[in-house]
Amino acid sequence: MAVYTQVSAEALARFLAGYDHGELISAKGIAEGVENSNYLVDTTTGRFILTLYEKRVDLADLPFFFAMTDALADAGNPVPRALPDRAGQVIQTLEGRPACLIEFLSGVSVSHPTAEQAHAAGAALGALHRSLAGFAPTRANSMGVAVWPKLFADCSDQLDSIQPGLRARVGSALDAIVATWPTDLPIGAIHADLFPDNVLMLGDRVTGLIDFYFACTDIIAYDVAITHSAWSFDAKGVALDPAIGQALLAGYRTQASLSDAEVAALPLLAKGACIRFLLTRAWDWINTPADALVTRKDPLAYLRRLDWYDANPTAFA
Numbered sequence: 001m002a003v004y005t006q007v008s009a010e011a012l013a014r015f016l017a018g019y020d021h022g023e024l025i026s027a028k029g030i031a032e033g034v035e036n037s038n039y040l041v042d043t044t045t046g047r048f049i050l051t052l053y054e055k056r057v058d059l060a061d062l063p064f065f066f067a068m069t070d071a072l073a074d075a076g077n078p079v080p081r082a083l084p085d086r087a088g089q090v091i092q093t094l095e096g097r098p099a100c101l102i103e104f105l106s107g108v109s110v111s112h113p114t115a116e117q118a119h120a121a122g123a124a125l126g127a128l129h130r131s132l133a134g135f136a137p138t139r140a141n142s143m144g145v146a147v148w149p150k151l152f153a154d155c156s157d158q159l160d161s162i163q164p165g166l167r168a169r170v171g172s173a174l175d176a177i178v179a180t181w182p183t184d185l186p187i188g189a190i191h192a193d194l195f196p197d198n199v200l201m202l203g204d205r206v207t208g209l210i211d212f213y214f215a216c217t218d219i220i221a222y223d224v225a226i227t228h229s230a231w232s233f234d235a236k237g238v239a240l241d242p243a244i245g246q247a248l249l250a251g252y253r254t255q256a257s258l259s260d261a262e263v264a265a266l267p268l269l270a271k272g273a274c275i276r277f278l279l280t281r282a283w284d285w286i287n288t289p290a291d292a293l294v295t296r297k298d299p300l301a302y303l304r305r306l307d308w309y310d311a312n313p314t315a316f317a
């Protein structure tokens with residue numbers, strides 16, 4: 001459960017008093033998520049998400065994220081907007097943290113996607129990239145390839161406590177990936193974290209794309225690779241069904257194209273995605289406070305994915 005910051009009823013009622021969105025009826029901490037504190041808030045006029053930004057979100061980046069979600073919503077994508085208060089302010093302070101009130105979207109995130117659902121998610125990612133083709137704001141990827149050596153250095157001493165030999169395995173994979181990382185592929189605004197838990201669905205229909213707090217400017221095909229690595233495997237990181245990955249890519253191609261060079265780079269980009277999520281999960285595994293109401297994610301699930309991409313270099317052919 002991700003609630004790092006407790007919000008009192010009194011503070012929330014004062015917060016809501018600044019908006020034209022009714023009076024507080026109830027607020028419940030949301031179990032899902034690991035990065036920020038999220039509450040489901042019901043008021044006399046509707047249902048909202050309250051997000052308090054925690055460890056990895058820089059306040060200065062929020063305008064970029066909200067420009068992106070507004071652009072996507074304007075273009076008809078199912079993306080929630082951050083809501084302004086009566087004075088037009090979107091970013092507030094609540095219980096000492098930056099906080100925003102966000103539109104609530106219905107739908108649930110699937111734990112075991114079918115090929116049809118993966119196809120729809122791929123199409124939603126393609127539409128997202130297409131909609132952002134002319135999006136001017138930029139943000140460097142704070143979790144991108146340039147940062148991975150530091151992420152590794154920050155936790156390398158403790159990687160073997162997660163699994164003996166992990167430090168050497170990750171270190172050598174990291175060196176090889178960084179040395180060959182592509183520099184000539186198209187870049188643009190990407191989501192960078194489109195895991196199944198960030199896609200809300202009703203049946204086979206995508207009803208919400210959420211959690212843009214790693215969104216950035218990076219290789220567009222890297223976003224496809226991240227999404228492939230997140231959707232095509234079971235939670236333990238063992239290959240579940242290649243058909244899921246193929247459906248995801250087929251869905252993507254209904255909305256956006258991938259050049260031969262992008263397709264050829266996908267295996268390497270997917271291994272990069274494995275390193276990125278393995279390292280941030282490992283850092284969290286080691287550093288999450290014992291009293292935090294959060295379920296840590298297994299870093300080894302991304303080691304298994306890395307092994308799988310190593311063993312299946314033609315997975316994207």
Ligand SMILES: Nc1ncnc2c1ncn2[C@@H]1O[C@H](COP(=O)(O)OP(=O)(O)O)[C@@H](O)[C@H]1O
Pocket residue numbers: 002030032033034035036037038049080102103104105106109197198208210211212213
């Ligand atoms: N706009 C929204 N509409 C409906 N549910 C949402 C919305 N935003 C977040 N949620 C719910 O909150 C959970 C955590 O949100 P998320 O942004 O993924 O948190 P974190 O940034 O901590 O990973 C989601 O899995 C979803 O259940």
Ligand SMILES: N[C@@H](CCOP(=O)(O)O)C(=O)O
Pocket residue numbers: 032033034035193195197198211277280281297
């Ligand atoms: N998706 C990442 C961690 C970020 O969590 P999210 O709940 O914000 O998607 C992972 O699975 O490691």
